[in-house]
Amino acid sequence: MGRLEGKAALITGSSSGIGYETAKLFAAEGALVMVMGRNAERCEAVVKEIREKGGKAEYTLCDLYAEDAPEVLLKRMKEVFGGIDILVNNAAWWKGQPFLETNRADFRKGFSDYIESVYFLSQAVSQDMIDEKKKGKIIHIASTAAYYGERGMSVYCAAKAAVVNLTRAMALELGPHEIYVNAVAPGTTVTNNEKRPAHVLESFRLMGALPELNTAEKIAPAVLFLASGESDGITGETLAVDGGCVQIRMPEKLYESPILL
Structure with a gap:
């Protein structure tokens, strides 16, 4: 039996990237996986791959920013799988913009709407778990951008920092109901929808302790761990999976510069 045998899992934003790798791994461990995205063709491809x-x-297709999204997704989970045991809040929106050029519309999309979608989907799922007397797992995908600043990413950094503290607050209130709330904070991660130039990725590689950049395949096992019974002693925590980037944050070539010696 797999570590998630028979557990019903909803993974938002799972038609590509970290969500895609997580969906495949969860299914391989016996979970009943609900792939969620906005593109039917890509979602169908993921489901087909898992089934094969x-x-x-x-x-299911859903706009997470719609007010009725939590009800729509819960209804779908109940119709197809009879309920929900695991929620992975993976979907996110961000737009690289200088702080001085960010307008209210982009701020609301990247921070207010994003946090609201995570908050109220988690609330609806938690309430359902309590009503059904289910032991549940909620995992947020945060980012190491929650711990340090990034130029041109002020809204994203603020939103991910909010996710980290939301994780702590939710864990305190939901712990008595045996609902575990944790987060994974990936560093720079190469996924199947990578669009950044090679020289940019190389600059991030030099900031870590390991010789290679993270890939989505390395993030998914951390999410699996927090979704499984193996993590039942853990709640309110955020696990950085970043190749040691949070600890280092200094490129090796700069560290070896005579200026610093």
């Missing part, structure tokens, strides 16, 4: 490998998956 013997896993169980369905998909």
Whole structure:
């Protein structure tokens, strides 16, 4: 039996990137996976791939920023899988913009609407778990950008920092109901929808302790751990999976510069 055998899991933003790798891994561990995205063709492709490998998956299209999104997604989970045991809040929106050029519309999309979608989907799922007397797992995908600043990413950094503290607050209130709330904070991660130039990725690689950049395949096992019974002693925590970047944050070439010696 897999570590998530028979557990129903909703993974937002799972048609690509970290969510995609997490969906595949969860299915391989026996979970009933609901793939969620905005593109039907990509969602269908993920479901087909999972099924071809013997896993169980369905998909749903949803605008997470719509006020009725929590009700729509919960209804779908109940219709297809009979309920929900695991929620992974992976979907996010960000737009690289200088602080002085960010307008209210982009701020609301990247911070207010994003946090609201995570907050109220988690609230609806938690209430359902309590009503059904289910032991549940909620995992937020944060970012190491929650711990340090990034030029041109002020809204994203603020939103991910909010996710980290929301994780702590939710854990305190939901712990008595045996609902575990944790987060994973990836560093720079190469995924199947990578669009950044090679020289940019190389600059991030030099900031870590390990010789290679993270990939989405390295993030998914951390999410699996927090979704499984193996993490039942853990709640309110954020696990950085960043190749040691938070500890280092200084490129090796700069560290070896005569200026610093």
